[in-house]
Amino acid sequence: MTLAPAHVAGVGMIRFGKYPAEVTLERMAVGAAREALGDAGAPLAAVDGLYVGHVFGGPVAGQRIAAQLGLDGSPVSNHENYCASGATAIREAWVALAAGLHDVILVIGVEKMTDRVSGGVRPDPGDLDAAVGYVMAAGHALSARRYMADHGATREQIAAVAVKNHAHSVHNPYAQYQKPISLDEVLGARPIAEPLGLLDCSPISDGAAAVVLCSPAGLRRLGIGGPVPRVLGVGLVSGSVLTGTGNLNAEDVSRRAGEEAWKLSGVAPDEIDLVEMHDCFTIAEIVRMEGLGLVPHGQGAAWTADGHTALGGRLPVNPSGGLLSRGHPVGATGAAQVVELTWQLRGVAGGRQVDGARTGLAYCKGGTVNGTDGGSVTTVVMAR
């Protein structure tokens, strides 16, 4: 069974970064929402519902935003799947449109982190891994060390992910960091969880991104005649409890999320022209691309170092600069990826445009659960 696609009528975001205390979660969300509504030419009265993805925003953050934006009284729902929260809100909006419940939905991903998170994010305190001392950076460091041992990959090849994504970010005015970095800078950065250093890690960020999704009736309501980029389908899976002592980087959860995406969208993996990938850490981009089946297992590091995943390469990954450079306000990231894919599919991404982009994939992985291969994984397939 496939659902009808969701049409992207408008997108917008604020530049990710570190904002002072007076730039609240609500203000950031309203800023991104106004950009998206303006891009869609949508008056507030045309919006049927508000779906908000966030993690640290506290109870009914979406309703607090609605009361600032002028969508008070509307159906508002809050969606938490850790770093996949924004993409989960987009999935639920897609389902509601396909079901005929709504025709115009505003989705916002938002996070205010810099005033409430320090030293890195970690699992829920009740999770056994947290009690043992797991932090996200450590999990990816464990992945990296074993990946190097199993595949003969080098530290330099893994660091090349950061060099590549920062090179892309130079062309993204919405990125927290917009300057190139050298391989030596990545290798020489302060160690966080060995072998990974500071520049292997996405930053702690504030930010918001918003998307106006429509049914065909919704497009008519907004007076949009021509074709617009579409969300064809959004896969969602959660991690499985692992058994045995197999391949640490099997990324079966990514494989399953990919299978969901291909099934729901009708798009085959070899039709994907670009990927916005959840590079919360350098090694994560490599093993997740492999798990999806878009890069052969064990070759992702070499592919990166050889330029195959750079702009102009055979499969550009993170033309936006990725989480490493755009920043990672966790609940906003999934929405920001869809904003980027929309710009890419419209052909308006400027210096970071992927030539001839017709079909794109956005991947988020959120959270960890003891004994499993992940928390939540989302896969958004879009086409122009």
Next chain:
Amino acid sequence: MPREPRPFREGLLTIDPPRLHGSRCSACGVTAFPAREFCPGCRAPEGIQPVELDNEGRVHSFTVVRQAPPGVEVPYILAWVDLPADDVRLLARVEGDVELDMPVSLALTPFDDELVGFCFRRAS
């Protein structure tokens, strides 16, 4: 009067002798740690028995954590430790030196001022 030492989580480990406790499926033999009420191997919802895990393991991967949220003292070594006798992989701290594929043995370590946790150390 000093209190009896207690593990940081009930059912996870015992102190004398030091052992980790998991569960084993009586249908397919898959061992889980920590113990679960279903079998993650064959999905059996019943016939799950408590089991003491072997104390001997091997470091499958490790990292030295040098930055952590406030209140967590760094640096420390975190590792994936494989227990070949049980075909179980678990996350644990390693104390002392560490290298890839190093044989390790279970040890007890203070979890906080009151409770007892577990770690692994190079096998003697």
